[in-house]
Amino acid sequence: MLYIGIDLGTSAAKLLLMDQQGEIKKIVSEEYPLEFPQPGWSQQNPEDWLSAVLRGVPKLLEGFDAAQVAGIGAGGQMHGLVVLDREDRVIRPAILWNDGRTAEEVDYLNNEIGKERLSQYTANIAFAGFTAPKLLWMRKHEPELFAKIDKIMLPKDYINYQLTGVHATDVSDASGMLLFDVEHKCWSREMLDICGVRESQMAKVFESYQPIGTLRPEMAAALGIPAATVVAAGAGDNAAAAIGTGTVGDGGCNISLGTSGTIFISSDRFAVDSRNALHAFAHADGHYHLMGCMLSAASCNKWLMEDIFHTTDYAAEQAPITDEKLGRNHVYFLPYLMGERSPINDTNARGTFVGMTMDSTRWDLTQAVLEGVAFAIRDSLEVARSQGIVIERSKICGGGAKSPLWRKIIANVLGVSLDIVESEQGPGMGGAMLAMVACGAYGSVEEACSALVHVVDTVQPEPELKQRYEMRYQQFKQIYPAMKGLFPYIL
Secondary structure, eight states: OEEEEEOOOOEOOOOOEEEEEEOOEEEEEEEEEBBSSSOOOOEEEEHHHHHOOOOOOHHHTTTSOGEEEEEEEEOOSSSSSSEOOOTTTTTEEEOOOOOOOOOHHHIIIIIIIIIIHHHHSSSSSOOOHHHHHHHHHHHHHHHHHHOOEEEEEEEEEEHHHHHHHHEEEEEEHGGGGTHHHHHTTOOOHHHHHTTTTOGSSOOOOETTTTEEEEEEEHHHHTTTTTOOOOOEEOEHHHHHHHHTTTSSTOOOOOEESSEEEEEEESSSSSSOTOOOOSSEEOOEEEEEEEEEEEEOOHHHHIIIIIIIIIIOHHHHHTTOOOOOGTOOOEEEOOOEEEEETTOOOOOTTEEEEEOOOOTOOHHHHHHHHHHHHHHHHHHHHHHHTTTTTOOOOEEEEEGGOOOOOHHHHHHHHTEEEEESSOOOOHHHHHHHHHHHHTTTOOOOOOOOHHHOOOEEEOOOOOHHHHHHHHHHHHHTHHHHHHTTTTTOOOO
């Protein structure tokens, strides 16, 4: 049988076809536009996502027996606010995860409702990207549209709704809304009241690997696959990517170096860090996870290479950064080009080079960017370690992880072994694996991961280099606190 995984990203839907043995048969990508109607705003038309899926699936199946498709699972960009009216029409463009219009609402939630109460209700505090602040913004600034809301959903759930007619979400994606009681895996009545919405407007909640339904006949015809195709609840992109790298069970860890960056720590038990510096979410394997999310990771390097140095030859720019230079760079970089979430939660923070002198080179700046991202990931790891969590190894994925130099820097900055998996296809692969479990091809997510995910290489930290980076990290830690008071004045 064949399974389709959907990676519903910010710029494109990446569709993946995989068989039950984990062999990826084909990948298709369909792009869609992104709107920035005002500085700091970011939104999309949900109908563009659906159009991309409807275009992409027939292309994906060219040359294959479409009748063999048994299931579909999606991993989607998290936190986006999608609202429909009673006629199932999209009321307004979806407000996305990287939208920054909700600063006032975040301040209201964290300071007036209070972080302690938010954590009690949802296991998390408010961040600008979360869904609940967007609802408050919409209620204040678009009251007529707010009054028309009949259904509230997340990006990948809009696709699933169109496919099946079932208004559903999964526990991992719902965890990022600030409307969900993560510990008890249900909607928080207190948060719904605070945001002025009813539980009847919210989706039915499923575990990520559960089936939510089968295809509506018109969708089956449009896609060219059987109407009996099972649609899994799916997962938020980070949880889906973790499944795709086999990051399940107690103490599993995955580092993702994409546009944004995450450190994802799976756990058999529910836990919240005392400062709420890390997100405490439900995991797609049926358990829980802690996650540190930085808004700019590989995008920092892309910015430096393409916008500043005007090159796309990343390997050539990294080639002069030889082993003897690692841990000895006198230039530091704060990777806060879009503000920052974990662990500092500061929308005013900005990217900053520190320590440049007349003999600083472009390669020093390149190295500083790679190291700065690694140091920022370690900031989140240190929060987990302060809770008694021991991490000795991690998977690593994402576009940035294709750089051997960057992998070496991260292994030594964090002091952990980094495992590289054979097939790194992120949320799309995780979505297909969740579909397999939903169809009964595997008895559990853990069983699917054990059978389908294989480690092919490991980067080990080196004692001397690890020690050099320890000294550098202790210096890096002092830069943001020293700069924090200046950032609001240089916006």
